[in-house]
Amino acid sequence: MKPLEWIDGRLKFLDQTKLPLEESFCETDDVVFIADAIKRLAIRGAPLIGIAAAYGVALASLSLNRSMIKDARPHLLSVLDLLSSTRPTAVNLFWALERQRRVLDAWQSDSITGLQDNLLNEAKLIHQEDVEMCERISSIGVELLPNDCSILTHCNAGALATGGRGTAVGIITKAWELGRLKHVYMDETRPLLQGARLTAWEMKQAKIPATLIVDNTAAVLMQQRKIDAVIVGADRIAMNGDVANKVGTYSLAVLAKHHGIPFYVAAPVSTIDVRMGTGKDIPIEERDAREVTESFGKRTAPESVHVYSPAFDVTPHEFITAIVTDQGVHRPPFSASLKRLNVRREHAG
Ligand code: MRU
Numbered sequence: 001m002k003p004l005e006w007i008d009g010r011l012k013f014l015d016q017t018k019l020p021l022e023e024s025f026c027e028t029d030d031v032v033f034i035a036d037a038i039k040r041l042a043i044r045g046a047p048l049i050g051i052a053a054a055y056g057v058a059l060a061s062l063s064l065n066r067s068m069i070k071d072a073r074p075h076l077l078s079v080l081d082l083l084s085s086t087r088p089t090a091v092n093l094f095w096a097l098e099r100q101r102r103v104l105d106a107w108q109s110d111s112i113t114g115l116q117d118n119l120l121n122e123a124k125l126i127h128q129e130d131v132e133m134c135e136r137i138s139s140i141g142v143e144l145l146p147n148d149c150s151i152l153t154h155c156n157a158g159a160l161a162t163g164g165r166g167t168a169v170g171i172i173t174k175a176w177e178l179g180r181l182k183h184v185y186m187d188e189t190r191p192l193l194q195g196a197r198l199t200a201w202e203m204k205q206a207k208i209p210a211t212l213i214v215d216n217t218a219a220v221l222m223q224q225r226k227i228d229a230v231i232v233g234a235d236r237i238a239m240n241g242d243v244a245n246k247v248g249t250y251s252l253a254v255l256a257k258h259h260g261i262p263f264y265v266a267a268p269v270s271t272i273d274v275r276m277g278t279g280k281d282i283p284i285e286e287r288d289a290r291e292v293t294e295s296f297g298k299r300t301a302p303e304s305v306h307v308y309s310p311a312f313d314v315t316p317h318e319f320i321t322a323i324v325t326d327q328g329v330h331r332p333p334f335s336a337s338l339k340r341l342n343v344r345r346e347h348a349g
Contacts (some may be wrong), residue, residue: 001205003160004043004052006124009062013040016160020201031060031079038086038093041192045161046205046235047130047273050096053083054123056098061116069112076104087310088283089244090235091273096126127163133268134164136326141171141231141266142178144322144329149175149228150183152218155246156198157233157266167266168231169202171324176208185221186208189246191309193293207311215248222259230256234267234323241317241334242279247310262321269325269343277315287311 001023003012010029017040018024026042028034034056037043043052060079064072080097103122107115145151151172158169165173175181184203189195196212203210213221221227230252236244242303243249243265256263276282289307294300301307323330323338330337 001159003048003126004055004163006055006120006127009058009059011052013043013052013237014038014160016044016198017042019160020204021195029059029062031056033083035058035082035086035133038083043158043221044194045158046090046092046233047133047162047167047268048160049087049090050092050270051127051130051163053086053093053121054096054100054126056083057097058116058120058123061112061119064112064116066112067309069109072112072115073104073107073109078274078301080104085166087285089285090271091276092235092268092270095270099126130163130268130270131268132164133326134162134166134170137167137266137268137324138165138170138174140326140329141264141324142174142180144262144264144324145171145175145180146228147180148182149180150185150226151175151181152185152187152194152221152227152230152252153199154215154230154232154249154252155189156194156202157272158199158202160198161204161233167233167268167324168264169199171231171264171266173206173208176206181208184208185218185227186210186212187215187248187252189248190215191287194246215251218252219255222255222261227259227261229262229264231264231266234265234271235312236279236282237265237267237272237323237338238276238282238334239272239274239338240277240278241320241323241330241332241338242282243315243317243320243323244279244282244284244312245315247313250313250315250319254317257319263288264322264324265315265320266324269327269341272325272338272341272343274343281307282312282314285311
């Protein structure tokens with residue numbers, strides 16, 4: 001199942017807010033609709049947000065014709081701004097938009113169709129590169145796992161979050177294909193339940209034996225020695241190895257360290273922010289209080305209660321055993337290892 005596809009000048013995407021009850025697709029040629037889909041998490045997961053945004057810029061260019069040649073640049077710059085404002089934490093978004101900005105910068109203001117072709121080709125390239133990065137991460141990451149292992153994962157870093165087979169989940173499905181995986185445990189991932197709704201759905205599709213737990217059960221499972229490794233994705237990785245990912249990742253990492261369990265982060269190099277020395281400056285999205293005070297449309301907390309709901313947290317690098325990228329496995333000291341990576345400096349946000 002592809003979460004996102006370019007079909008005849010339109011973007012078709014799976015509305016992930018409807019899973020697992022409905023597999024409902026939207027098709028659009030409207031970049032505002034795409035920006036809204038990213039905001040409301042119909043399209044989500046760091047790499048997929050970047051891919052969708054890149055297609056969004058290409059779509060916006062398609063609404064231009066020759067008579068609008070003078071307005072093309074300011075119009076597309078405002079589209080870049082619109083897409084940049086959707087979600088602040090996943091750096092893949094800014095990385096992909098910066099690539100489109102460079103295509104626009106290189107345009108000689110001559111042919112509109114030339115610009116349209118170049119923006120679409122860049123979006124398709126970003127998409128294809130992500131498919132390949134997921135494959136490499138999965139093949140590299142699986143080598144870290146012992147035979148017959150049980151893995152705990154958080155949120156959804158699978159095919160629904162990327163252009164390909166996923167990052168953390170890509171390693172898991174690869175381990176399953178190679179006969180090395182015994183079991184997967186999935187955190188439900190409060191408050192939006194990406195683990196329960198999305199990872200559990202992916203595991204079911206792949207027929208992988210998997211058990212859903214509430215987030216608070218992770219400690220008990222580790223104490224019972226049921227977890228051989230934790231693998232999570234990332235939304236932004238700083239150059240010292242600090243990792244922003246779905247809130248709750250940090251607690252898992254602390255628990256894993258306490259129990260002597262390896263804690264792995266899997267992400268493409270597009271998730272590494274070369275301009276971010278440490279994780280302390282990573283912008284963390286705060287979500288609407290209603291995501292915490294309501295469940296399934298029903299109020300579960302008193303009216304006017306104060307809520308603090310960061311969507312992500314930053315796991316300090318000292319809790320991370322290794323970071324698996326498409327360019328290899330990085331171990332502490334991460335500063336030295338990440339510096340050697342070949343990362344294009346395309347992070348604008
Ligand atoms: O808020 P979401 O669902 O977009 O958060 C997703 C995550 O935190 C993922 O772990 C991360 O983006 C990596 S996806 C390969």
